[in-house]
Amino acid sequence: MSVETEPQPLAAELVGTLVLVFFAVGSAVLAGEFIGSLGIAVAFAFTLIGLAFILGPLSGAHLNPAVTFGMLLAGRMDLITAVMYWIAQFIGAFAGAALLFLVAKQVPGLSTHEAFGSNGFSDRSAVGLSLGGAFVAEAILTFLLVFVYLSVTRSYLLRGHDAIPVGLTLGVVNLIGIPLTGAGVNPARSLAPAVFAVGAALTQVWLFIVAPLVGAAVAVVVHRLVHAQDENWLSDWDWQRVGRGRAR
Known part of the structure; x- marks a missing residue:
């Protein structure tokens, strides 16, 4: 059975994104x-x-x-698997945001309109960052996160202590990015809260979808330049395909 047809990885992405949105975004909404x-x-x-x-x-x-x-751009996943990951991630993000919205509505005096942990620029940025500045910031912050993911792994999977550098990197990205844009760096994390926040949060969300993808693409290019010596190995995905080919 190929990876793209296995339910376990997709369930992991769905549940994991749900938990990330509910707890991490929830920390901003409920306890910020x-x-x-x-x-x-x-x-x-x-x-x-x-x-x-x-x-x-x-x-x-x-x-x-x-x-x-x-x-996907690094050749560690195929397009079908990536698309299914995206579907699972967005479903998880919306489920997490919906649960968070239900909890937030039980808090007296807590407003979710144009807020709710959403991202923004100009008057919705704590420092008044412009549209162009927000685009560059989101791209650079996402570049760092994706670059670390690519650098600590040799496939699309994380193993053992790989969790520590990627987690710490997300923490640094948020520490720097929260005053600038609210630190999106994740199209699913940005879109789902914006849908519930509505207003300007929803009209500005396009930037927090496009800029992270640009940052991810740059990370792939830089990773190939910096880690060129590591490009000779076969990823777990490649080994699985080779193994299936030999089995035939």
């Missing part, structure tokens, strides 16, 4: 005024580290369409 940007960044880091440890060997714990896009 108490824990601040540092606390939110730590929540993102610890959530991804925990999920990567348990889901990394199953699906790679991408939990982010930009990471999957990077794996």
Whole structure:
């Protein structure tokens, strides 16, 4: 059975993205005024580290369409698998955002309109970052995250302590990015809360879908330049295909 037809990796991506949105984005929505940007960044880091440890060997714990896009461009996944990952990630993100929205509505005085952990630029940026600045920031921050994913792995999967650098990187990305744009770097994480926040959050969300994909593409190019000596190995995906070919 090929990877793209196995339900386990797709279930891992769906559940993992759900948990990431509910707990990490939830830290901003439900506790942001108490824990601040540092606390939110730590929540993102610890959530991804925990999920990567348990889901990394199953699906790679991408939990982010930009990471999957990077794996696709790097030749570590085929298009069918990547598309199915994206579907699972977006379903998980919307499910997590829906659950978070239900909880948020039970908190007296908590407004979700144009907020709800969504991302933004101009007047929706804490520092008033322009559209162009937000695009560059999101691309660079996503570049770092995808570059680390590609560098610590030799396939689309995470194994063992690979979870630590990717989780810490997401924490750093949020620590820097929260004042700038709210730190999207994940099209699924950005789109789902924006749909529930509506208003300007929804009209600006296009940037937080496009810029991370650009950053992921740049990460693939830079990784191939920096780690050219590592491009001779076959990834787990390639080994599986070779093995199936020999079996025939």
